[in-house]
Amino acid sequence: MSLIEVLPHPAGTLVALSGGGYTPHAAVADLIDNAISAGAKVISLHLDISGEGVLSVEDDGRGMDQETLTEAMRVSTGWGTVRADDDLGRFGTGMKAAALHLSEVGRFTVSSAAADGTGTAITMDLRQIEKEDRWVVHREDRMSLKRGTRVDIIGPLFPRRQEEASAGLMALSGHLRVTFAAQLQGGLKIMLQGKSLEPWALCTSDLPGMTSMSSRPLKGRVRVTPFILPTDTEDPMVEGPLGRQAHAGFHVHRNGRAIVSGGWLGMSAGKRGSGERNRIRLLVEIGPEHDDLWKVTLPKSGCTLPQMYRKPLKLLLDEVLSRAGRQRAVRTDVGTRRRNREAWTNDGLIRREHPLVKKVFELSSDVAAVEQLLAVLEGGHQDG
Numbered sequence: 001m002s003l004i005e006v007l008p009h010p011a012g013t014l015v016a017l018s019g020g021g022y023t024p025h026a027a028v029a030d031l032i033d034n035a036i037s038a039g040a041k042v043i044s045l046h047l048d049i050s051g052e053g054v055l056s057v058e059d060d061g062r063g064m065d066q067e068t069l070t071e072a073m074r075v076s077t078g079w080g081t082v083r084a085d086d087d088l089g090r091f092g093t094g095m096k097a098a099a100l101h102l103s104e105v106g107r108f109t110v111s112s113a114a115a116d117g118t119g120t121a122i123t124m125d126l127r128q129i130e131k132e133d134r135w136v137v138h139r140e141d142r143m144s145l146k147r148g149t150r151v152d153i154i155g156p157l158f159p160r161r162q163e164e165a166s167a168g169l170m171a172l173s174g175h176l177r178v179t180f181a182a183q184l185q186g187g188l189k190i191m192l193q194g195k196s197l198e199p200w201a202l203c204t205s206d207l208p209g210m211t212s213m214s215s216r217p218l219k220g221r222v223r224v225t226p227f228i229l230p231t232d233t234e235d236p237m238v239e240g241p242l243g244r245q246a247h248a249g250f251h252v253h254r255n256g257r258a259i260v261s262g263g264w265l266g267m268s269a270g271k272r273g274s275g276e277r278n279r280i281r282l283l284v285e286i287g288p289e290h291d292d293l294w295k296v297t298l299p300k301s302g303c304t305l306p307q308m309y310r311k312p313l314k315l316l317l318d319e320v321l322s323r324a325g326r327q328r329a330v331r332t333d334v335g336t337r338r339r340n341r342e343a344w345t346n347d348g349l350i351r352r353e354h355p356l357v358k359k360v361f362e363l364s365s366d367v368a369a370v371e372q373l374l375a376v377l378e379g380g381h382q383d384g
Contacts, residue, residue, distance in 0.1 A: 011130035013075065017093055017298070018100035024157045024168075025175040026301040027098035028057070031151055032176070032190065033257070033300065034095050035059035036183060038149065044191040047158055049165050055102060055156035060148045064112040066120045066141060073110070073122050073137050095151065097298065100126060105155035112149040119145030169193060174241030178202060182256030200237065202261060203227050203251050203283035205353045207238045211345060212352050213323070214367050216316060218309055220293070222286055226320040229279040231347060248278045252294070252303055253285050259296060265305040269317055276324040282317065319375075323349070326378060350374050 038061030048054045099108040106126030113119025123138045177200035184199035205212040209230030240247040247262040295304040
């Protein structure tokens with residue numbers, strides 16, 4: 001037997017990577033991940049629809065010198081290294097795959113400088129790589145640049161007509177506000193066409209009428225927190241950019257960054273379209289160490305529920321569905337609501353964020369038992 005080297009086809013490999021589950025929204029988010037990992041505090045996105053069109057993603061992060069930028073253009077750079085806790089990277093292919101996915105002509109330029117003054121620009125052109133049949137890029141040195149990095153995608157996947165482009169940017173805005181809600185709340189600034197994006201957290205008791213249940217730890221430092229939406233609301237901040245039904249189900253966050261913002265990860269959750277089903281959101285928090293187990297995708301826009309978590313999450317899901325059903329059925333009288341307005345919701349459920357309730361959870365060694373007790377009290381409140 002002999003050992004034979006089988007080299008990948010350069011252009012074919014890049015085409016496969018750029019099409020590996022990406023959407024335009026996921027590709028832009030992947031570029032923002034890189035900026036955050038570089039310590040950026042301000043990230044600016046700008047779409048120019050004139051001519052071929054250019055989508056620019058610029059940050060004020062650490063920037064890269066000539067050698068570092070050249071290495072960053074290598075596919076799977078940094079593969080096998082341990083990711084820092086705040087690193088949102090995954091495979092070391094994100095910038096290349098995301099930028100090429102976004103470019104209809106297969107060309108983008110990265111300009112970067114580690115300090116104000118002199119920097120480097122590198123252009124990756126899929127057509128040139130295909131012509132040369134080699135992993136080649138064009139580099140320009142000693143450019144006058146300020147500290148940070150800028151990615152210019154030529155011929156981006158956005159409509160050229162102003163009205164349609166504006167609608168596309170509005171949809172992108174909603175996606176980024178949800179995906180990076182935690183980072184935006186933590187001080188990150190993302191600018192889109194010069195306008196600062198506000199966080200849009202979908203799993204928080206701060207939303208009007210939202211009911212939260214106690215967080216449950218799972219094996220391997222995974223935590224899940226269930227939320228139940230109010231029965232009726234027209235508040236878009238509660239419904240989410242895609243609507244209540246689309247955002248129902250699991251919300252998987254990796255280092256606070258949303259990977260999944262709705263869907264059931266292959267689990268059964270009541271009848272499709274049912275009111276209880278559509279009012280449930282379960283926030284699952286994982287870290288970079290769970291990437292392989294959860295099979296986080298290349299664009300970081302999907303994952304697979306590990307078998308070891310299916311049973312405990314199914315039990316929790318059934319519990320939340322049952323509670324949402326009780327909530328819909330409750331009809332408490334006005335006097336009772338007034339007397340208990342601080343501890344009870346209008347739908348007859350005990351507020352988990354009430355100071356006394358939170359204190360009980362903190363002092364208890366059996367969170368599940370406390371949750372069961374509160375459910376019993378809620379049932380009695382309903383019967384009364």
